[in-house]
Every structure is written in C-alpha cells, then in structure tokens.
Amino acid sequence: MTLYRDEAIVLRTHKLGEADRIVTLLTRQHGQVRAVAKGVRRTKSKFGSRLEPFMLVDAQLHQGRNLDIVTQVATLEPFGGAIVADYGSYTAASAMCETSARLTEADSATLQQFLLLSGALRSLSRREHAASLILDAYLLRALAIAGWAPSFTECARCSRPGPHRAFVPVLGGAVCSGCRPPGAAAPAPETVLLLAALLSGNWASADSADARTQREASGLVSAYLQWHLERGLRSLRMVERA
Incomplete structure (x- = not known):
C-alpha cells in the first residue's frame, strides 16, 4: 500500500454513495488530487x-488506481468557518477554488498556485481587504503564474510604454492607440491603475479605489479570465461586487 502525506486545500466536494465524498484537493507537493473520503x-x-x-489541512492518502483514499486529516488553518460566515467572502472563495481547479488540472506550477490560493483564502478569512479586491488580485496573479500575465503599464502587443487607454483581453491587456483594434474597451485611467496595483500587490492604492473603479476593473478581470479559460466560471456569476 502506497501512502503519502501532504498539505492540501479543499477545492470542492461531491457526494458518493450514502456516506462518502469525493474531494478535490490542491496539494503543496503532489498537484491536484481527487480522493475518496469514506464515511x-x-x-x-x-x-x-x-x-x-x-x-x-494536513492529509494522509493511500494512492489508488483512479482515485486516492483519504486515511487521515488534521486541520492546519480553518479558513472555511470564517469564510462561509460572510456571503461576499464565500462567493469570492468559491470563484477562487473553481479557478484553481481549472488552472491546475494539467499540473501547471502547482506549488506557486497552492501558495497563492492559501494566501488569498487567509486574507479573505481575516477580512484584510474587500472580498472583491482579493478575488480580482488572486485571478490576475493566478493567470500570471499560468503564463498569461496581463500587461497594464506598456502595450501588450508592441511594448510601447504607457499608460494606454484601450484594453483587449485577446491581445494580453492594455494596448496603445496604434495597436488598438476597433471596438476595444476604453477603461478609465484609474481603472488601469487599479488593475496594475492588484497584480503587483500595491494594496494601499487598491484599497483607496472607489466603487465605480472597482466594478469596471472586475469586469475587465472577468473578461480576461474567460478568454484564457475559454469558458466562464459558474461561481463567478454569484460574486458580490462593489
């Protein structure tokens, strides 16, 4: 019997039979794991x-042919209790975990994704910033880790220094007037600054953004995410925005 032990974040669960569950875990060392938790x-x-x-959690699992089996579990940090007590935090965390599950299906930089998600959930549970800001910062950084880092300070197509007014998800972010295609979104300068702050972790700037700027930034983040994931997130539709 092959046993292994790892730190893991519970991404989602599904009922199995009358007493069991299938749990999807993002682990620190073994990537995304699907396992049966019996009883x-x-x-x-x-x-x-x-x-x-x-x-x-700190989980011990038995390696199976199709699904692993959870044999022991110890709580490391109970993020869930504080998160589910607040609807905004709950919907943001759901969108984060769904994004993480999608991005780590092919084992793409899973240690970095694990550390990013655990930090984002910790921040949500402690109410360190507005839930929608934490979510948007997480989404931008998760996409960057996966190889789709958006550009906000220079043209995504020709690298011309910004700031630029047009934003095109297909081209990779902000674009200059020469590269701007017809129909491109033209966010306010404050929105582009907010997006850059969220990507870089400049929370002093991000926290000071007004509600209108936050809403516009969230719309652009959602469009950028949907383009690269090739389909929308079900949980993202439930997220409370400023």
Missing part, C-alpha cells in the same frame, strides 16, 4: 468537517 457524511465521522471547501 465523512456520517454524524460520527472523525474528520468530515475538516474536508469542507476552503480548509487547509
């Missing part, structure tokens, strides 16, 4: 509550 839906389960979405 966790029974009231006497020893670790059922530890395998809820958004929890950071």
Whole structure:
C-alpha cells in the first residue's frame, strides 16, 4: 500500500454513495488530487468537517488506481468557518477554488498556485481587504503564474510604454492607440491603475479605489479570465461586487 502525506486545500466536494465524498484537493507537493473520503457524511465521522471547501489541512492518502483514499486529516488553518460566515467572502472563495481547479488540472506550477490560493483564502478569512479586491488580485496573479500575465503599464502587443487607454483581453491587456483594434474597451485611467496595483500587490492604492473603479476593473478581470479559460466560471456569476 502506497501512502503519502501532504498539505492540501479543499477545492470542492461531491457526494458518493450514502456516506462518502469525493474531494478535490490542491496539494503543496503532489498537484491536484481527487480522493475518496469514506464515511465523512456520517454524524460520527472523525474528520468530515475538516474536508469542507476552503480548509487547509494536513492529509494522509493511500494512492489508488483512479482515485486516492483519504486515511487521515488534521486541520492546519480553518479558513472555511470564517469564510462561509460572510456571503461576499464565500462567493469570492468559491470563484477562487473553481479557478484553481481549472488552472491546475494539467499540473501547471502547482506549488506557486497552492501558495497563492492559501494566501488569498487567509486574507479573505481575516477580512484584510474587500472580498472583491482579493478575488480580482488572486485571478490576475493566478493567470500570471499560468503564463498569461496581463500587461497594464506598456502595450501588450508592441511594448510601447504607457499608460494606454484601450484594453483587449485577446491581445494580453492594455494596448496603445496604434495597436488598438476597433471596438476595444476604453477603461478609465484609474481603472488601469487599479488593475496594475492588484497584480503587483500595491494594496494601499487598491484599497483607496472607489466603487465605480472597482466594478469596471472586475469586469475587465472577468473578461480576461474567460478568454484564457475559454469558458466562464459558474461561481463567478454569484460574486458580490462593489
């Protein structure tokens, strides 16, 4: 029997039979793992509550042919309790975990994605910033780790120094007047500055943005994400915006 142990974030769960669950985990060292947690839906389960979405756990698993089997679980950080108590944080965390599940299906830089997601969930659980800002910062950085870093300070097509007024997800972000195609979005300069701040982690600037700027930035982040994932996120439609 091959056993292994790793830190993991619970991304999602699905019912299996009458008492079991299939859990999708993003682990620190083993990438994305799908495993069966036997008996966790029974009231006497020893670790059922530890395998809820958004929890950071230390898990021991038995390697299986198709699905692994969870044998032991210890809570490292109970992000889930604080997150589910606030609807805005819950919907933001759901969108983060769905994005993470999509981006790590092919084991793309999973350690960096693990660290990014755990930091974002910790920030949500502590209410360090507005939930929508944390979400947008996470989405931009997760896409950057996956190889789709957007450009906000120079033209994404010709590298001409900015700032530029047009934003085109297909071209990789902000573009100059010479590269701008017809029908391109023209966000306010404050919105482009907010996007750059979220990508770089300049929270002093991001926290000071007004509601209108945050809404416009969120729309551009959603469009950029949808283009690169090739389809929308179900959970993103439920997110509360400023």
